[in-house]
Each structure stands twice: as structure tokens, then as C-alpha cells.
Amino acid sequence: MPHEPQPQAPDELDAEAVRTWSSLALAALGRAREDIDAINVYPVADADTGTNLYLTAESADRGLAEAFPGVTDGTGTTSLAEAVRAWAHGALVGARGNSGTILAQLLRGVADVLGAEQPDPAEHGGKDGRGTGGLLARALTRAAEEAYAAVAHPVEGTMLTVAGAAARAGEAAGAAAGTAVEVARAAYDGARAALAETPGQLAALSRAGVVDAGGCGLVVVFGALWQALSGQEPAAEPVRGRAVPVPQPQDPCAQEEDGPAYEVIYLLEATEAAVGELRERLDGLGDSLVVVGGDGLWNVHVHVDDPGAAVEAGVVAGRPYRIRITHFGDERRRARGERAQRAVVAVVPGEGLAGLCGEAGATPVLVRPGELPAAAELLDAVRRAHAREVVLLPGGAELRAAAAAAAEQARAEGVRVAVIPTRSAVQGLAALAVHDPEGSFDEDVVAMTAAAGATRYGELAVAERQSFTSAGICQAGDVLGLIDGDVAVIGSGLTETAEAVLDRMLGSGGELVTLVLGPDVPDAVAERLEAYVQHGHLAVDTVTYRGGRYSAPLLIGVE
Structure with missing residues (x-):
């Protein structure tokens, strides 16, 4: 069940405050997601920034919920350090899109400070939450610094600009002996002011007459922080997507449909040194490169024309998983209407x-x-x-x-x-x-x-060990020919086994054979199998595709 925000003691910065901040941010992004989607024109007009931020916040909130009642601080409650780290980790593993990936790094920056430091009661005179004010200001500053560092080519007029302005405003309030509430309010106001200036900083926003969508979502998050610490609800206008009254054209998403064709996102287990080399390689393949994370786990986001090369770069660096590839062609077209x-x-x-x-x-x-x-x-x-x-x-x-x-x-x-x-x-x-x-x-x-x-389906695989199958006993290294999920042929060579599988599958008829070759299967195998089908079944056509990395050695379909 969703966590119900609880009233906070003034300026109290603890695990429950973080939990309340997370819940309020998720609820506010849920209300604002469609409006934020509607003004999404940069870096790609795919109308999903609000949704990506919401899904990232949802994953972060789920990670935080799983930490309760995690590691305790001696009083039976989850510690601040445990809470913020779980929150940031949840965002990292569930980050969606460019904006969600940057949000995940912002939360990591917050966790780096709040998870390592404790409020100093002596700071700024030492009472009434002033120590927590300085701590929060440092956390927001670290968050902005890490977000800028995660983006290969930072652009002003985006959510990075909003994060930086919020951090500077919060830092000024903290330096003036501000409480945590005062720092949060200053950061929120700084974010709102920066968001209003984004159309003058980025040509794509100016042409469309909108503020930055990612920055708009970040204002929502800072508003939730202030609400969590103060108990006061932000004004409605800044959390609904259009934070400033700008003229709206009939088609705010109209722009040239250029740029890379695919968005590639994956989690990566790798060392920091390997990730440094990965950044250089991906930077040469595409744009909108954002790599966030640390401590051996990273979230990689990039826009490319060759998604296979982007994933291959991850394989070289470490172990990529949860790979998501999105084609922008349909996303851009859908952005012109409400939904396909x-x-x-x-x-x-x-x-x-x-x-x-x-x-x-x-x-x-x-x-x-x-x-x-x-x-x-x-x-x-x-x-x-x-x-x-x-x-x-x-x-x-x-x-x-x-x-x-x-x-x-x-x-x-x-x-x-x-x-x-x-x-x-x-x-x-x-x-x-x-x-x-x-x-x-x-x-x-x-x-x-x-x-x-x-469509009957077949697959060729290589046995890893001796075992019993429906076709008899196989040895490690044997080629297994499966038909409709069951082992039908045990052979020693890929081509010969594939021919035996094709004979059985075509024995009951067929008009079209589909061959999907794995990454290590040479073209000569496909040519031989195509000739084999044509020789024995003149009326049967054959079409061949490359399955690419992670596909089986050979997939066969007979229609």
C-alpha cells in the first residue's frame, strides 16, 4: 500500500521525512505527468518526460518502502542513512528516459550527503533545526554537482539548470543560518525562478513556447520537499506542468525529426574505470548520454542509430541487463496526438x-x-x-x-x-x-x-552437460534440435542438425521458412539451409534474419 505522508516535526530531517518527501513527490508527479508530457520537446519530442519521471519516482518509492523497517538506528525506526540509500537505489534500478536517469543521480547525490553526515547541533548556533539546514543545503549542492557530471554534454535551459539554481538558493539560505524548512523553501523558489527562464536559454523551448519539461518535474520534487518539512502545500500552478504562463502553439511538439533513431537504456555491473571507457565509446556513437550510479552498479542511457553497438559497448565494459530499446519514430509521431x-x-x-x-x-x-x-x-x-x-x-x-x-x-x-x-x-x-x-x-x-x-517453431542449442532428453541421451557439446519446445534431434554439427529439424518440420507441409541466425553463425550456414529448403521443397520460400547478440544459435519458423 502507498505510504501515507505523516506530519513532521518542524525541521526534522530523518527517515520519516525522506519517506514523506518520496510519497508527496510521487503523488504530485502523478497529478502532473500528463501536463509535463504535453510540453516535452527536448531533447526528443516524444511526450514521455512526465511519465518517465513518475515511473522513476515510483521505483524509488518502492525501494524506500522495502527499507522499512530495515536497518535500525537503535530506536526501532529505519535510519536516515538507510532510507536515503534505499531511495536512491530504487531510483537507479528503475530510472526511465533521460529525465528519470538524471533524477536518479540527483537522489544519489542527496544520499551521498544525508547517508554519510549527521546534523551538527552546534552548526549556525546549534538549535531549532539549523544544523539540518546546513546538511540539506550540502545535499542539494552535491546532487546538482553529480547530475552535471553524469551528463556527457550538459545543456543549460534543462532540468540541470533548475537543479543548479535550486542548490545555489538552498546553499545561500544555509549559509545564512537557515533552518531545513528555509533551505527547502529557498531551493523550491530558486527552481521555480530558473524554470521560468528556460525558454530564453534553449531554442527548442523558445520555438515551442514552453518551459523545460524535465525542469518542470524537478520543481514538483522540490515542492514536495518543502511540503514534507513544512506541512504547507505548494501553490497549484507550479506542480501542474506549465509553471509559467507562456503562449502555446497549436502543435507544441512540432520540430525537425532528426537525431538518432533509438533510445537505449540498461543497468550495468562494471568498475568505475570500465565505465569511464564506456562513456567515451558511447559518446562517439550518439547523443543524450547519461551514465549514473556508482559502487559497481550503473544506469546507462543514450540515443543512438545503432542500438546493438551501444549494448555491445556495455558488454565490453561489464555485465549489462534489463536492456530496453525504444524506437523514436513512432514516439515522435505519437507526440503529435494524445495517444496512438x-x-x-x-x-x-x-x-x-x-x-x-x-x-x-x-x-x-x-x-x-x-x-x-x-x-x-x-x-x-x-x-x-x-x-x-x-x-x-x-x-x-x-x-x-x-x-x-x-x-x-x-x-x-x-x-x-x-x-x-x-x-x-x-x-x-x-x-x-x-x-x-x-x-x-x-x-x-x-x-x-x-x-x-x-507457425511451428524450432530452435538449435548446444548441450552444456550430459542429460536425458526426449530424443535420447546427449553429451556436452552436442547440438540439440528442438521442435515446439521438445528435443527432436541430437547432432554433432549445426548445419546437419538444422537440416534434420527442417525435414521434420516441413514433413507436415509449409509455405514459408523463417531462419533467425545467432551472432556467431556464419552467412554460409544460412545460404546452405536456404539451398537445402529450395532443393527439397520447391514451393517453399525462405526468409533469413540476424538475431544479433543474445539470440539462440538458430531459430526456425515454418508457416
């Missing part, structure tokens, strides 16, 4: 397949072997699709429960969702091939379900 009518979300095991689905208009969810997405990740993809109707292709029987849970939650949020029980990526491709976004929802779902159901 219908979208497809497809779970795929491979970068190449993710790119293929993205080009076809679907929102891909990229998975690594052995790391299945949770319901929350599928729900996030449904939300990112920005559609009234969503067709969800889970791509595996083991994901049906997670897909059903995500669909149920999305329906509660007003989205019509249908889950097509695809058990393989090739079934998803078949369903996507007949997808008709202009037809009725029910007819589209029926056609996609029929196409998926009519």
Missing part, C-alpha cells in the same frame, strides 16, 4: 530481432538468456507504447504469467490489452507480419493469434 490507437509490444531474445520489431512499429523488450523480464518490465513497455489498445507478444510459455499480470494492471489503467500466447520469437514475427493497426481490435487479435498458432 493501437500498438504491439514484443518480447524478443536478440538485438537484431529488437531492431527488426522496432522498425515494424512494435515496442521491443530485449531479454538475455536466463534473465526473463518481470511483470513490471512488461507493464513499463505497455506504458511506453502510449496506446489505447496494446497487443502483447510474450514470446515464451515461461512469460505467460508475467504477461497476464502486466496486462491486468494495464487494463486497470484504462488500456485495452490482449496477450497472444506466442511461445517463440518466430511466432511473434508471424503475428507481427499480419498486424493491421487500421482494422478492429478484435479482428486484429484474431488474425495475429491465428498466424502465431499456424
Whole structure:
């Protein structure tokens, strides 16, 4: 259950104050998210800044809730240090988009100070919360410094500008012996004033006649801080998205559709030295690069034309996971309207397949072997699709429960969702091939379900150890040919085993063979298999795709 904000003692800066701040910020961002989405024009006019900030704050609040009643400070309550660290960690692992990633680093900066220092009762005369005022001012300053450092090429007129102005105002109040409430109020006022100036600092905002969307969300967060410490609710106008009365054109998101085509986000386990090299490599691949985190765990965000190269850079640096790739083409088009009518979300095991689905208009969810997405990740993809109707292709029987849970939650949020029980990526491709976004929802779902159901699927894998299978005993290193999920062939070579699998699958007929090659399979294998099909089945066509990193050695579909 959501935490109910509790009344705070004046200037008390403890774990409960942090918890109240988190709850108030989440509620306020929830109210403001649609208005903030509507003015989102920079760095990409994809109308999701408010949503990304809200989802990041939601993850942070969930991480904080899990810390109660965590490590205690001797009085039976969670310590301030434990609370702020859990809050920042929750934001880091759940950060969404450019704005959410920066917000996560801001919270980390706050945690770096509040989690390490204690209020000094002797500071500024030592009474009535003045020690906590200085501590809060230092935390806000550290937050702004770390946020600027996390962005490869900081731009003024953005939420970085708002964070910096808030920190300077808070620092001035703290230096003047201000209490925590006075520091929070100064930071809030400084953020509001800076937000009003953003259209004059960034040409994209000036052309659209709007303030910065990320900065608008940050004003909401600072307003929640002041409310948590003072008990006074901020004025309504600054927390509703349009913080200043600026003229609004009929199409505030109209701008040139240039820039990289994909947004890539992933968590990364790596050393700080490796992350330094990763920053340089990603900076050469695209823009909007933000890398936040520390202590071995990082959140990487970048806009690129080659998502595979961005993920590959993460593989070189360490262990990337929870990889999300979003194609901006549909996002930019959807930004011109409130929501798309219908979208497809497809779970795929491979970068190449993710790119293929993205080009076809679907929102891909990229998975690594052995790391299945949770319901929350599928729900996030449904939300990112920005559609009234969503067709969800889970791509595996083991994901049906997670897909059903995500669909149920999305329906509660007003989205019509249908889950097509695809058990393989090739079934998803078949369903996507007949997808008709202009037809009725029910007819589209029926056609996609029929196409998926009519596609037999095969897969080749390499046995890791000796084991019993439905086709007999296999040894480590044997090539296993699976048909519809069961081992049907045990062979010694990839090509020979694939031919045996194709013979069995085509024995009951078929018109089209789909081959999805893994990253290490040479083109010669595809050429040989295409020739093999053509020689034995003249009426059968063959289409070949590259699955990319994380895909199986070979996927086969027969329709």
C-alpha cells in the first residue's frame, strides 16, 4: 500500500521525512505527468518526460518502502542513512528516459550527503533545526554537482539548470543560518525562478513556447520537499506542468525529426574505470548520454542509430541487463496526438530481432538468456507504447504469467490489452507480419493469434552437460534440435542438425521458412539451409534474419 505522508516535526530531517518527501513527490508527479508530457520537446519530442519521471519516482518509492523497517538506528525506526540509500537505489534500478536517469543521480547525490553526515547541533548556533539546514543545503549542492557530471554534454535551459539554481538558493539560505524548512523553501523558489527562464536559454523551448519539461518535474520534487518539512502545500500552478504562463502553439511538439533513431537504456555491473571507457565509446556513437550510479552498479542511457553497438559497448565494459530499446519514430509521431490507437509490444531474445520489431512499429523488450523480464518490465513497455489498445507478444510459455499480470494492471489503467500466447520469437514475427493497426481490435487479435498458432517453431542449442532428453541421451557439446519446445534431434554439427529439424518440420507441409541466425553463425550456414529448403521443397520460400547478440544459435519458423 502507498505510504501515507505523516506530519513532521518542524525541521526534522530523518527517515520519516525522506519517506514523506518520496510519497508527496510521487503523488504530485502523478497529478502532473500528463501536463509535463504535453510540453516535452527536448531533447526528443516524444511526450514521455512526465511519465518517465513518475515511473522513476515510483521505483524509488518502492525501494524506500522495502527499507522499512530495515536497518535500525537503535530506536526501532529505519535510519536516515538507510532510507536515503534505499531511495536512491530504487531510483537507479528503475530510472526511465533521460529525465528519470538524471533524477536518479540527483537522489544519489542527496544520499551521498544525508547517508554519510549527521546534523551538527552546534552548526549556525546549534538549535531549532539549523544544523539540518546546513546538511540539506550540502545535499542539494552535491546532487546538482553529480547530475552535471553524469551528463556527457550538459545543456543549460534543462532540468540541470533548475537543479543548479535550486542548490545555489538552498546553499545561500544555509549559509545564512537557515533552518531545513528555509533551505527547502529557498531551493523550491530558486527552481521555480530558473524554470521560468528556460525558454530564453534553449531554442527548442523558445520555438515551442514552453518551459523545460524535465525542469518542470524537478520543481514538483522540490515542492514536495518543502511540503514534507513544512506541512504547507505548494501553490497549484507550479506542480501542474506549465509553471509559467507562456503562449502555446497549436502543435507544441512540432520540430525537425532528426537525431538518432533509438533510445537505449540498461543497468550495468562494471568498475568505475570500465565505465569511464564506456562513456567515451558511447559518446562517439550518439547523443543524450547519461551514465549514473556508482559502487559497481550503473544506469546507462543514450540515443543512438545503432542500438546493438551501444549494448555491445556495455558488454565490453561489464555485465549489462534489463536492456530496453525504444524506437523514436513512432514516439515522435505519437507526440503529435494524445495517444496512438493501437500498438504491439514484443518480447524478443536478440538485438537484431529488437531492431527488426522496432522498425515494424512494435515496442521491443530485449531479454538475455536466463534473465526473463518481470511483470513490471512488461507493464513499463505497455506504458511506453502510449496506446489505447496494446497487443502483447510474450514470446515464451515461461512469460505467460508475467504477461497476464502486466496486462491486468494495464487494463486497470484504462488500456485495452490482449496477450497472444506466442511461445517463440518466430511466432511473434508471424503475428507481427499480419498486424493491421487500421482494422478492429478484435479482428486484429484474431488474425495475429491465428498466424502465431499456424507457425511451428524450432530452435538449435548446444548441450552444456550430459542429460536425458526426449530424443535420447546427449553429451556436452552436442547440438540439440528442438521442435515446439521438445528435443527432436541430437547432432554433432549445426548445419546437419538444422537440416534434420527442417525435414521434420516441413514433413507436415509449409509455405514459408523463417531462419533467425545467432551472432556467431556464419552467412554460409544460412545460404546452405536456404539451398537445402529450395532443393527439397520447391514451393517453399525462405526468409533469413540476424538475431544479433543474445539470440539462440538458430531459430526456425515454418508457416
